[in-house]
Amino acid sequence: MKKRIQWQFVLILLIVGFMTAVQYNTMKHPEERDTRDLWAIRNELAAEQKLHSELLSEIRDLDKTIVTYKLLGEDDTGKALMDTVDKLYRQAGMTDIEGPGILIEVKPSPESIAYGIPISGISPDLLTRFVNEINRFKWVALEIDGKRFTLLSSIRDINGVTTVNGLNVSTPPFSIKIISPSLADSEKLYNYLLASSIHDDFYLDNLIMDIGQPTTSIRIRSGAEEFENRFLKELPKGE
Template sequence: MRKTVYIRFTIVLLIIGFMLAIQFNTVQNPETRDTRDIWAIRQELSKETETHSELLSEIYVLDQTILKYGNMVSESAELALQDTVEQLKKDIGLVEHTGPGIIIKVEPSLESVALGQPVEGISPDLLIRLINEINRFKANDIEVDGKRIIYSSPIRDVNGKTTVNNIPVRNAPFTIKIGTSTFEDAQKMYNQLEASTIGDDFYIDNLKLKIGKPEQNITISSYDQALNNQFLKEVPEGES
């Protein structure tokens, strides 16, 4: 009889110990909860919705291109190929852009002018940061001091001068033109650049960014240098 009582008592203690262990583990490792407020969640949801909308727009454009290409192939393969080539030239910057956009002026800061400090050229790192910031807001076309930026445009220091496409960029003042798909995109670009902290980086280098209001029509020159096609080779006529 006493042995049975001991066994039951031991089982009860085991159960109690097991429950205490579970409770202790729960207290030490609580379930991770999202502590963001409702506005932070709404902003995140808004960003995801905007990204989803942009992807749908890109899919629609590609679908229309495929449909157009298919229709043109049935009529004329040469015409379809020519149309595709022209679109590719436009996409990579080999065609002059005329359309909505904004113009940024890079000027010496007021402080440097007041103190009579010499105007220094923009550094390659700072110019690259600005272009990355512009591209982050989905610019279509960019021109720096009359030099069209394309996928292969080098920005580097050559003998103490910042160069774009191996051509020196003038000391401030000079302009940067940004082309967008629509006027609404130009307005969004303007607001985003105004809210960006990139201007603070320019002040450190005694430079100032003057962001112009969105315009309906600006002209951005085409890329006027030879392209280096490292992996593409022209097929002689008659070969397939």
């Protein structure tokens, strides 16, 4: 009887010890909580919804292209294919483009000029933040200091110099051109940039953005980089 009571006591101690260890481990490694405020979550949700909408739009465009190929005869298939190639060239920035947009001049701040503060150039982080800001809106073409920026472009620091597509970005002043789908889209982007906090980021680097009024005609040159075709080969006629 006494031995049975001892075993029961030991079992109770084991249970209590196990519960204590679990509670200690929980307190030591609490679950990470999302501490973002409601607006931060709403902004992230809006960004995800925009991405979802853009993906659906691309899927619809591809479905239309497939239907077009199916409905066309052999004689018209070549023309439809060339139209698709031209569209892809425009999306890749391989053609000149003209349309409604805005012109932005990146300049040294008046204070840096007055006090003789040297301007070393725009940083990759600041330029990337600017691109992220305008990505909130639809734009057809973007040119940074004469360099075409596309989805395949990159902003990097090479030997202490900010580059776009491997080409050095000039020390300010330099210009940024943005072409939008319509003049109304350019006006929305213009009003957003005027009120954006990105101005503070530029000012901390002794730079300012002089944003021009939306205009009906902005011209952007094609990208100089050519794509190398290493896998596709043209079949002889009749095959």
